[in-house]
Amino acid sequence: MAQIFRKTVxxxxxxxxxxxxxSGGGDGKTHESSVDQFxxxxxxxxxxxxxxxxxxxxxxxxxxxxxxxxGEVRKGPYRLIAxxxxxxxxxxxTDASDPKRALLHxxxxxxxxxxxxxxxxxxGPYSFASAGGASGSDTWASLGCGKSAxxxxxxSRTYGPVSDQRGDVSVKKxxxxxxALMVVIGPRGVRExxxxxx
Numbered sequence: 001m002a003q004i005f006r007k008t009v010x011x012x013x014x015x016x017x018x019x020x021x022x023s024g025g026g027d028g029k030t031h032e033s034s035v036d037q038f039x040x041x042x043x044x045x046x047x048x049x050x051x052x053x054x055x056x057x058x059x060x061x062x063x064x065x066x067x068x069x070x071g072e073v074r075k076g077p078y079r080l081i082a083x084x085x086x087x088x089x090x091x092x093x094t095d096a097s098d099p100k101r102a103l104l105h106x107x108x109x110x111x112x113x114x115x116x117x118x119x120x121x122x123x124g125p126y127s128f129a130s131a132g133g134a135s136g137s138d139t140w141a142s143l144g145c146g147k148s149a150x151x152x153x154x155x156s157r158t159y160g161p162v163s164d165q166r167g168d169v170s171v172k173k174x175x176x177x178x179x180a181l182m183v184v185i186g187p188r189g190v191r192e193x194x195x196x197x198x
Contacts, residue, residue, distance in 0.1 A: 038123045038148040039187045041084050044070045047167040051081055051099070055092055058105050071150070071167035071185040076160015078103065078139070082150055082167070082185045089145035091152055093133065106131040108145040122193040123148040123186065149186030149194060155179055172198050 111117030117125030133139030
């Protein structure tokens with residue numbers, strides 16, 4: 001009987017030590033979240049420094065951080081300009097013939113921490129915002145803003161193909177809506193994870 005009791009105690013002790021080893025043993029360290037394994041948007045190269053002046057002119061009140069344009073897509077007569085500014089993402093849609101006038105401008109701040117925002121796409125979390133264009137433009141956009149990627153949904157009744165892309169950008173047409181377009185901005189590895197989810 002004593003031998004069975006000793007084997008049971010030894011088995012329980014072994015089990016508890018294995019659980020402590022696999023759970024981190026309460027080392028008190030904060031483990032990195034999934035977003036920390038991807039490069040950040042602010043590490044991407046700027047694609048159009050001259051556009052930053054037009055973005056800053058749209059703002060009220062003004063932001064002390066200088067906007068950094070990290071991606072651009074041209075669809076028909078419109079330019080979709082994606083930028084970051086401080087801890088925010090932004091999308092500015094302009095007519096290619098008049099870049100100073102914004103047809104649509106939407107911004108969203110990065111989620112403050114991993115428990116804020118939505119985990120709708122990989123490399124999140126994301127905060128979301130959307131906006132409609134000026135009256136009569138039939139333009140609409142949504143913006144998902146994360147620290148490692150931007151996910152943009154764009155729709156315009158003005159027909160035109162995607163003719164130009166600049167920066168770390170991937171484009172995917174919406175199979176359900178022929179005038180809609182999905183745009184992902186971020187490092188290549190992040191875009192490759194997000195695109196199949198669109």
